[in-house]
Amino acid sequence: MSIDWNHFTPWTSLAGGLLIGLAVALFLLLQGRILGISGITGGLLRFRRGDIGWRLAFIAGLLAASPAWMLFAPAVAPRIDADWPTLIIAGLLVGLGTRYGSGCTSGHGVCGLSRMSPRSLTATAIFMAAGFLTVFAVRHALA
Amino acid sequence: MKRNPGYMPPITGFFIGLLFGTGLILSGMTDPGKVIGFLDLRGAWDPSLGLVMAGAIAVSAIAFRIARRRNRTLAGGRLELPSNKTIDGRLAGGSLAFGIGWGLAGFCPGPALVSLTAGHAKAALFVLAMLAGMAAFELMERARRTPGGAAGTQEQ
Numbered sequence: 203m204s205i206d207w208n209h210f211t212p213w214t215s216l217a218g219g220l221l222i223g224l225a226v227a228l229f230l231l232l233q234g235r236i237l238g239i240s241g242i243t244g245g246l247l248r249f250r251r252g253d254i255g256w257r258l259a260f261i262a263g264l265l266a267a268s269p270a271w272m273l274f275a276p277a278v279a280p281r282i283d284a285d286w287p288t289l290i291i292a293g294l295l296v297g298l299g300t301r302y303g304s305g306c307t308s309g310h311g312v313c314g315l316s317r318m319s320p321r322s323l324t325a326t327a328i329f330m331a332a333g334f335l336t337v338f339a340v341r342h343a344l345a
Numbered sequence: 346m347k348r349n350p351g352y353m354p355p356i357t358g359f360f361i362g363l364l365f366g367t368g369l370i371l372s373g374m375t376d377p378g379k380v381i382g383f384l385d386l387r388g389a390w391d392p393s394l395g396l397v398m399a400g401a402i403a404v405s406a407i408a409f410r411i412a413r414r415r416n417r418t419l420a421g422g423r424l425e426l427p428s429n430k431t432i433d434g435r436l437a438g439g440s441l442a443f444g445i446g447w448g449l450a451g452f453c454p455g456p457a458l459v460s461l462t463a464g465h466a467k468a469a470l471f472v473l474a475m476l477a478g479m480a481a482f483e484l485m486e487r488a489r490r491t492p493g494g495a496a497g498t499q500e501q
Binding site for chain 1: 349351352353355356357358359360361362363364365366367368369370371372373374375376377378379381382384385386387388389390391392393394396397398399400401402403404405406407408409411412413417418419420422423424425426427429430431432435436437438439440441442443444445446447448449450451452453454455457458459460461462463465467468470471472473474475476477478479480481482483
């Protein structure tokens with residue numbers, strides 16, 4: 203293994219992480235909830251009265267981030283290597299998996315590990331391991 | 346919109362979403378290439394994602410400590426934190442499926458939603474498929490639940 207110094211961004215990644223942590227902290231102290239994107243989004247599809255507004259408001263803010271960013275800084279071109287069929291399969295797996303597993307990188311990874319939840323630690327260990335193995339399979343074993 | 350004492354108004358939620366999304370963009374996590382660069386231990390490794398997690402957890406762990414001590418939101422509302430402690434097949438199987446999808450595309454839900462409004466067709470396709478997967482989950486849960494039974498699953 204070697205470090206990819208061309209792409210490694212220690213300072214902006216750490217700073218971005220601090221902002222994410224700040225958002226999680228504010229959400230917890232003001233809304234009393236875990237800031238988990240899959241839970242907030244998925245819960246919207248339950249169409250329960252009185253449980254929609256705060257979810258929509260948060261997601262609207264999330265969707266406003268890219269346009270707001272582009273007002274001040276150049277957009278970062280993402281490297282989306284997966285082809286269309288792969289993206290569809292991946293999206294379905296992420297949608298189903300995060301709902302069955304009750305969380306994603308934010309809910310289990312950031313919030314769960316912050317509050318030292320054994321359930322989230324298990325979930326995070328599993329999805330990280332699955333991610334490592336999948337990338338190994340796609341990029342090296344099957345390539 | 347109905348006032349909800351004890352909790353934040355929608356406009357505050359909007360700005361927290363904006364803050365979270367901005368953090369994701371700044372961190373580089375809206376670029377699936379960076380995420381896969383982290384998950385690819387065999388190639389040239391990009392450790393950035395690890396620093397994102399470390400920074401986020403460092404701040405939020407403090408907030409969880411405060412929240413646990415107060416046991417209320419700042420405005421006095423009840424905390425709604427997950428109480429489920431069971432580690433079962435749903436948690437493991439779901440996380441496994443999520444991890445495979447994450448490794449295939451390099452997108453998890455947050456960065457995918459943020460990329461949706463950056464004008465990338467591939468991100469939009471991923472988000473559509475992800476929402477379809479979430480909707481399929483809701484339909485299956487509805488079918489599984491007995492009428493009158495306890496509703497609602499724990500969410501993180």
